[in-house]
Amino acid sequence: MRPLDYLVLVASMLGIAAYGVWRSRNRATLEGYVSGQKDVGWGTIGLSVMATQASAVTFLSTPGQGFESGMGFVQNYFGLPFALIIVAAIFLPLYRSSGVFTAYEYLGKRFDGKTRLLGASLFLLQRGFASGITIYAPAIVLSTVMGWDLDLTILGTGILTIIYTAVGGNDAVNITQKYQMAVIFVGMVTAFVILFLKLPAEVSAGDALALAAGFDKLNAVVYSTDINQRYTIWSGVFGGIFLSLSYFGTDQSQVQRYLSGTSVRESRLGLMFNAVMKIPMQFFILLLGVMLFVFYQFAPAPVFFDHSTWERHVNAEGGAYLRTYEAAYAEKMDAKRAAIRSWLDARSRNDAAATERKLNDIRTAHAAAQNVRAEAKAALVQRDPAVKTKDSDYVFITFILEQLPVGLVGLLIAVIFAAALSSLSAEMSALGTTTSIDIYHHVINPKSSDQQSLLVSKIATAGWGVVGILFALFANVVENLVEAINILGSLFYGTILGLFLVAFFLRGVRGNAVFWGAVIAQAGVLICYANLSIGYLWYNLIGCGGCVLLSVIIQSFIRPSKPTRFSPTTS
Amino acid sequence: MTDSMSPNASDEKPGVPGFPSWPAVYLFVVGVFVLIVAFLSILPLIAR
Numbered sequence: 223m224r225p226l227d228y229l230v231l232v233a234s235m236l237g238i239a240a241y242g243v244w245r246s247r248n249r250a251t252l253e254g255y256v257s258g259q260k261d262v263g264w265g266t267i268g269l270s271v272m273a274t275q276a277s278a279v280t281f282l283s284t285p286g287q288g289f290e291s292g293m294g295f296v297q298n299y300f301g302l303p304f305a306l307i308i309v310a311a312i313f314l315p316l317y318r319s320s321g322v323f324t325a326y327e328y329l330g331k332r333f334d335g336k337t338r339l340l341g342a343s344l345f346l347l348q349r350g351f352a353s354g355i356t357i358y359a360p361a362i363v364l365s366t367v368m369g370w371d372l373d374l375t376i377l378g379t380g381i382l383t384i385i386y387t388a389v390g391g392n393d394a395v396n397i398t399q400k401y402q403m404a405v406i407f408v409g410m411v412t413a414f415v416i417l418f419l420k421l422p423a424e425v426s427a428g429d430a431l432a433l434a435a436g437f438d439k440l441n442a443v444v445y446s447t448d449i450n451q452r453y454t455i456w457s458g459v460f461g462g463i464f465l466s467l468s469y470f471g472t473d474q475s476q477v478q479r480y481l482s483g484t485s486v487r488e489s490r491l492g493l494m495f496n497a498v499m500k501i502p503m504q505f506f507i508l509l510l511g512v513m514l515f516v517f518y519q520f521a522p523a524p525v526f527f528d529h530s531t532w533e534r535h536v537n538a539e540g541g542a543y544l545r546t547y548e549a550a551y552a553e554k555m556d557a558k559r560a561a562i563r564s565w566l567d568a569r570s571r572n573d574a575a576a577t578e579r580k581l582n583d584i585r586t587a588h589a590a591a592q593n594v595r596a597e598a599k600a601a602l603v604q605r606d607p608a609v610k611t612k613d614s615d616y617v618f619i620t621f622i623l624e625q626l627p628v629g630l631v632g633l634l635i636a637v638i639f640a641a642a643l644s645s646l647s648a649e650m651s652a653l654g655t656t657t658s659i660d661i662y663h664h665v666i667n668p669k670s671s672d673q674q675s676l677l678v679s680k681i682a683t684a685g686w687g688v689v690g691i692l693f694a695l696f697a698n699v700v701e702n703l704v705e706a707i708n709i710l711g712s713l714f715y716g717t718i719l720g721l722f723l724v725a726f727f728l729r730g731v732r733g734n735a736v737f738w739g740a741v742i743a744q745a746g747v748l749i750c751y752a753n754l755s756i757g758y759l760w761y762n763l764i765g766c767g768g769c770v771l772l773s774v775i776i777q778s779f780i781r782p783s784k785p786t787r788f789s790p791t792t793s
Numbered sequence: 794m795t796d797s798m799s800p801n802a803s804d805e806k807p808g809v810p811g812f813p814s815w816p817a818v819y820l821f822v823v824g825v826f827v828l829i830v831a832f833l834s835i836l837p838l839i840a841r
Contacts, residue, residue: 293833303822303825307819307823310815311819431840435837435841436841440836440840443833443834487808490807491807491809498822
């Protein structure tokens with residue numbers, strides 16, 4: 223990075239944070255701090271919900287996913303529009319009409335205090351750890367590639383977010399997210415345009431897409447009913463509805479976003495904006511990855527995209543032989559390039575038979591190049607069994623650093639930081655709000671004044687930021703951290719969703735039944751996890767289904783209690 | 794009275810031209826989803 227890149231990066235990140243703090247100053251009440259001025263329109267809500275979900279990993283890993291496996295990952299988001307319709311039609315009006323600050327407060331009104339505490343605790347446990355990975359994941363990639371100190375990168379990201387989130391509260395999060403999303407959109411579109419401009423002159427956009435299709439990279443929808451297929455339209459729609467409903471409907475980091483709207487109308491339109499735009503956005507990011515794949519068919523591609531790790535091993539004692547893989551890979555890529563040129567020639571002549579024949583030649587050459595890449599990765603593992611051979615996360619950042627002009631490199635690094643800050647600030651704000659409202663005001667000091675709760679909310683927001691930083695600083699002691707966090711989330715998400723589904727749809731079930739149903743279901747999930755080796759996503763279903771079923775069964779054994787004053791369908 | 798306390802808050806009309814009710818908005822979202830899936834399904838064929 224050049225000085226101009228650093229200027230763009232620092233000015234955009236600090237400028238947005240400072241503006242957010244300035245705009246959200248004078249939030250002197252708890253409601254103003256945790257809910258904002260309730261003057262937020264659907265556009266801001268829509269961008270805020272989108273920014274909260276899209277973390278830095280989205281912009282580092284998703285293009286890599288497109289590069290490696292094509293467009294199939296987009297199916298993961300197929301359940302999202304349906305889940306958002308359910309949230310907008312059912313969850314949102316219930317939250318708004320009950321006048322709650324947090325989703326767990328609703329559980330307290332519908333059931334009782336202990337169920338509220340259970341829901342809040344499960345959220346804090348899961349999201350508290352997850353905030354660490356939100357800081358750690360981009361920091362480890364950026365520090366590796368840029369040569370920055372990992373601890374300083376973590377501290378810089380965390381402290382900046384703590385300052386503007388703890389000072390400005392919910393409004394600061396909303397305001398900064400809007401501008402951070404603007405940086406992200408401008409940066410990603412710019413990268414996409416430059417990527418196309420960098421393709422050889424004789425390769426049109428149509429040729430690029432046809433080449434990608436030839437490698438099966440554009441196969442976005444898989445209709446197979448084989449459950450062993452990782453991404454299909456069926457798992458995407460049905461599994462996706464379930465996961466998105468948990469996330470958008472019960473996770474305070476999202477609930478707080480759409481509860482800050484001026485009205486139900488604004489919040490609903492903000493959610494519908496996401497329901498329409500999310501799949502195209504993910505498609506666009508994946509397509510960027512696919513086009514990177516096409517780009518590196520013509521430009522010199524490294525045999526291993528994590529350049530720092532590769533060079534460290536090459537330059538270590540006895541590592542020089544790794545250069546032979548570089549030479550072998552370059553040779554195979556040259557052969558593939560020649561095959562692609564022949565294919566382009568056949569294509570320009572509209573010779574269908576020759577085009578198909580040349581495409582097979584390209585596939586053969588591609589397989590040979592991939593074999594060399596696999597051998598190079600195996601050689602790395604042989605030298606260091608702990609080395610991570612999945613280098614797809616480094617593809618986009620390699621393109622940014624090697625291909626973009628000065629100034630734009632800073633803008634694209636700002637994209638990654640903007641994404642990290644936007645999701646982290648929403649998480650910290652939600653954690654602080656839940657700690658203040660559901661733990662401090664509800665359990666520790668129910669007679670606390672508005673000012674006391676406001677102070678606790680600010681301290682808790684900053685405190686959870688510190689927890690996230692500490693977790694990120696010590697994260698490298700945990701092997702495969704991202705997967706560990708995903709497993710942790712799946713272990714608790716199901717039970718939390720179960721609590722809310724009972725609250726919304728099973729009016730006859732009361733507090734004691736749902737509380738013990740949730741506790742037993744959660745224990746069951748943990749026992750299953752300790753004894754079974756099923757895919758961790760299934761624990762969402764086990765937790766949710768177990769909680770709902772057990773609540774109904776337990777309630778049937780309990781003498782019907784007096785109807786509560788609060789009805790789930792209060793309007 | 795804020796809208797969070799208004800008994801008819803959730804009955805508010807979308808106020809978007811062409812969409813007289815919320816079910817119409819939801820139907821539009823589902824329609825867009827179907828179009829996107831259809832487009833993605835034929836994308837490899839178009840590209841070739």
